[in-house]
Amino acid sequence: MQCFRCGVEVGNEKVCYNCGADILLYKQIIYTSYVFYNQGLEKAKVHDLSGAIETLKQSLQYYKYNTRARNLLGLCYYQVGETVRALNEWVLSKNLQEDDNPYADRYLAEIENDPGLLSKLNSTIKKYNQAIEYCKAGSRDLASIQLKKVISQNPNLVRAHQLLALLYIQDKKYSDARKVLIAASKIDSNNTTTIRYIHEVKERLKEQNTGRRRKKNDVVTFADGNDTVIMSENSFRSMLDNSRSSFMNILLGLVVGLLICFFLVVPTVKSNSSDKNTKTILALNKELKQADSDNKALQNEVDELKESLSAYDDKQDVATSYDNLFAAQNSLDAGDEKSASESIQLVTKDVLGESGQRAYDSLYTKLGPTIVKGYYDDGNKFYLEENYESAITNFEKVVEIDEGYNNGAAVFLLGDCYRLTGEKESALDCFTKVVENYPNSKWGRQAKTYIAVDDTELNAAEVGE
């Protein structure tokens, strides 16, 4: 490094050994300049161009030969539409550092290579200046027109945006002002003037909205196809009232229609339906009568057939009965009372002739005890097998022939079978007969017990006990 004063190479020394200049301070100044440059660069990267411009200016106030800072400052000016300022910075940069200054070279070359650009930008600057003059003269409309032209030609000129926004604010066109300011803030995000105007516009818009809400009751706006209809609230209400009355008429019409349907159409449908039902019932009755008559005819036929069948059976029975009667006589003669009694039971007495009936009675008297004993034994057998239905059949026959058989045992057992099959009344009848006729026999005592306790639920084993 060279001494800033005498130009001697001083290396890393703090003080120049030749002239005594404070090299450290000089270094600190240059270092600070680069610190500001770095800050300016960071701000420029986030589109805080006004902040970057201020910081880069500070950087150059420390060290004017900081060409990077100067080139970046020119670029920031160019970006906010200050083309001449940008050009000046780059020209100065080139003058202060003629060699090894590629950025300045490039920027200047680009402007030189496009000769129309500079004149165009210059015309926008002139228009902008003229707009300021118009504003100061009070011709805000002319100023607005000029500024719109300026913005269309040089959309980056932030100052033009701000001035136009100011005019809009003055004319109370806050929405337009907001649009212009938003465009300006996209170019230079942290410009204090833009931010201040945006706040102002927001406040005004809030006030306007509150006012609109208050006025909302006075005016009603709605879209009708492509048109927007604006009408006073009273007109709107009267229109709504008309709509309501129309709606009420439609509703009334619907109700009347429903009533007509209910009182005229429904009964007709119902009567048609009942007619159909009646016809169906009549048809069914007819069919039923026909079926009844058919049934009667068939029943008569069945009766006739039964009669003819019984006549045939009787004819059959006569021969069989005589056969069985002879078989019984033969078996008795042979001393086989059991077979004789079985045969005599197969004889039908009514179909026999007089002599046949006398022979039957004589034979039956002889075989009576054997027959009863057979029924009694069978009954007992079924009783022990708990086949009470068959036992009842056999005991009934025994009782029919000889009610006092075996000291009332048959009646008692018949009653017990009734008891066990749930026929309580029949059971009690039998037990009563046993008690009356054979009170001292074991059957009589047992029957008395049953009657006394009225407990017919005891089982056969208990009865035995």
Add this chain to the structure above:
Amino acid sequence: MIDFEEELKKYEPAIEVEQAEADIKARDLTDLTDLLFNMTNGNVQK
């Protein structure tokens, strides 16, 4: 509340191309190193 007239005063005319040269010449390019130089020279002269 923005005062339009006051605000308008802040708007200065932009530099036109014709004024560029004059603007460069009018620039005070003195920086802190210049001041240091002058200060150091003054001390030496004293």
